[in-house]
Amino acid sequence: MSKAKKKPAKRKVIRLDNEQRRAELLAMGQAAFAKKPYDEVSIDDLAAKAKISKGLFYYYFPTKRDLYIAGLRETSRGLTKTLTSVPRDLPPRDRATAAVDAYLDSVAKLGPAFIALMRGAIGSDPRVSEVVEAVRRGIADEFFASPVGRLLESKPLSRVAIRGWIGMVEAASIEWLADRNVARDGVRELLVDQLFSVLTGVVGSGGLAKLEAGRKR
Structure with a gap:
């Protein structure tokens, strides 16, 4: 058998x-x-x-779009969490350097997901705009929650200046991802220097000198 x-x-x-x-x-x-x-x-x-x-x-x-939007929201939460992990009591330039470092680390890990978030890869969609705006607002709010930020917030031009700088950070990060021949440290220093240049327009060179005093521990 x-x-x-x-x-x-x-x-x-x-x-x-x-x-x-x-x-x-x-x-x-x-x-x-x-x-x-x-x-x-x-x-x-x-x-x-x-x-x-x-x-x-x-x-x-x-829908597929719901999946895409949920992914963008997850990406945005990760970026915001990265920035809020930087201690707020660091000297101004040290904190700015640490924050930009953390941001670039996240951008490098996210790669195309970051580009998709910032460019809104599926065209004009209010939900995409809301997610991107939440990231920008989160970065600005985190800046103004610091001791220096609280001092600057009384000046009307300060929020305009910071939002403009955030736009530069986004554009520079996308360009850096596209061309890794550009040194990461160079991008970081450029963005930090530009932040303090922008702040000069808000507080003047004398006020900036006081902020820059935080360079030395």
């Missing part, structure tokens, strides 16, 4: 709770959007990779 054929072992299915599953799908989406243009990312492919039905995928993210 021939031996009965063994039944193939059933593949073990790992069941995740809702939060775990959503986090997994979000991470997959972020990775996909970092590698491909928005239009080339397929929900079918992502669902297959996650070993779930397309319908279940849409339970967590009703």
Whole structure:
């Protein structure tokens, strides 16, 4: 008698709770959007990779755009968290250097995800604008929460100056990502120097000298 054929072992299915599953799908989406243009990312492919039905995928993210926006929000939270981790009681120039360093570290890790965040890769969408604005507002608020920032906030021009500098930081970071022949330390020093140049226009050279006194510990 021939031996009965063994039944193939059933593949073990790992069941995740809702939060775990959503986090997994979000991470997959972020990775996909970092590698491909928005239009080339397929929900079918992502669902297959996650070993779930397309319908279940849409339970967590009703549309591809919802997935994309959620990824941008996660990116923005990471950037803001990076900046808020820098101690506020450091001397002004030391704190600015540490903050720009931390920002560039995050930008380097995010790569295409950062560019997608700042350029709004899927065109004009109010939700994308809200996410980008939240990042810019978070950076400005963090600056004005420092001892120096609190002193400067009484001057109406200060917020205009800082928001303008933030725009420069974004543009310089994108250019640096595109051309890594530019030294990272050079980008950092440029941005820090430009911050203090901008502040000169707000407080004058005498006021800046007082801020610069924080260079030496």
